[in-house]
Amino acid sequence: MASRVITLIKGTAVKTDRTVGCGECQTSCQSACKTSCTVGNQKCLNS
Amino acid sequence: MVRISELCSLFSDGNKNIHKFKIKGLPILLDAAGGSVHLIDDAVWDILESIEKNRTSPAIALEELEKKYPPKVIDEVMEELVSLWEQGLLFADESFVEEFLNAEENGELTVKALCLHIAHDCNMTCGYCFASQGSFGLEREIMSEEVGERTVDFLLENSGSRKNLEIDFFGGEPLINFKVVEHITAYGKKKAEEYGKTINFTLTTNCLLLDEEVCEFVNENGMQVILSLDGRKATNDRVRLLKNGGGSYDTVVERIMKFVESRNHENYYVRGTFTRKNLDFSRDVFHLFDLGLKHVSVEPVVAPPEEYGFYGEDIPLLEEEYENLAEGLVKRMLAGQDIDFYHFNIDLDDGQCLPRKIRGCGAGFEYFAVTPTGDIYPCHQFVGEKNFLMGNVFEGIKERYMMELFRSAHIFSKSRCRECWARFLCSGGCHASAYQFNGNLFEPFETACILQKKRIECGIYFQLYKKFGHKISEIMNSRDSLGEKD
16 A cells, blocks of 8 residues: 655754754855845755 | 554644645645655645644544544554654654753854955945945945955954855945955955965855956856846836936846856856835746846845835735745756756755754854944844944954854744744744844744745755656655545
């Protein structure tokens, strides 16, 4: 039988091994966005 | 067999831990803390809906469901959901975050990025300008080389262990003071090398002065460039006006196209603003991609509704428009076009570390704006707000408590954010908007929250198609046939 829930992304968003940040990523609305930045579009430099 | 009361107990914190939504008919289930993303069928949707609504009354939930689904289907769904919970793919644990926060509050405070107001003046007169046509309500002036050099020194001296630093040349229009931009860039590169660090430079420009000399300079220096253009000619020329009152579209488009070709369409964003005068803003975004551009960022204006901002009645239209935009961009992407829309960029696979996820914006504690005279504010949107003057580049940051204050404004100190499913993707919203509309850094601006959540939903929708392509449609088609059998 087909699954009723299909997991496309197995999240790692909040994991205990990622509680220390290196601080090297872009911060705030520094570039393409000046008023409505979201962390979603600040790429991690270590991932 | 899973009992419905077990499922109801997972909703004891309300429905902040999972979020189900549909974009153009695609039913998506997001785990808020873990970031897992699932496609669900109608039965899962309905059962979650009923449980959310009746979480304190499992018997009522079950009674409601049994009217619509046979017991076998209900059991299947509940088994799957509980199994996902047990695997950490739904209702993921975030209890350790509080402990992390307590430890982090004593961490090092460093300066990492600066927005340099190279010129508090502009060669355009845009109607919606939050910077009062470049002056930010202050004197019209330009930054000197001396202030520029001191600003670079201030950044490097206060950057602690950070290696990658940022400077954004901003205004007003920075290119009316281009010689100082050149000087600061050269000085910054030399000094950064002495410190063993890198300064990444960005230039934000209205493009009027983006001539060959400037193109050569920014390309040689690997500078990211943000090019302002709002979309269709009529949209752009309604607001983005030259000093003589004429529209800027024709000149700006010509310069932008020449420029992006000169750098092989890399390392730039064309950035636009939409207002209540173009509620159909998806057409403006499509127009920018139709011009052949590949990297586009278009976002809502920050202004009161009686000017260019939005009334409550506009919000449902804007939400619908974001969905239209997502659908249209997916179609273009699946047809082979390069599509990079900044506000739909969400890293679903890996994401950011916890310190970044709890506060997306570094304003006021690691990112600052510096005026032409060297005064320091939490960000460009606070410039001119006397209560937020934090110091200057010659004497440093005097108001250290303000750095602590901004750092403490994260998703767990804002009551609305704590309860929001989007908390780990939005990360708390814009401090300046919170202050401007609510007078309080800890109370996000509601309209911005609504639009942010819609952008995140659309971003997830877009990213799923980007990663899985036509497979998404195939899954949905097979779902339809499964539904018929039930």
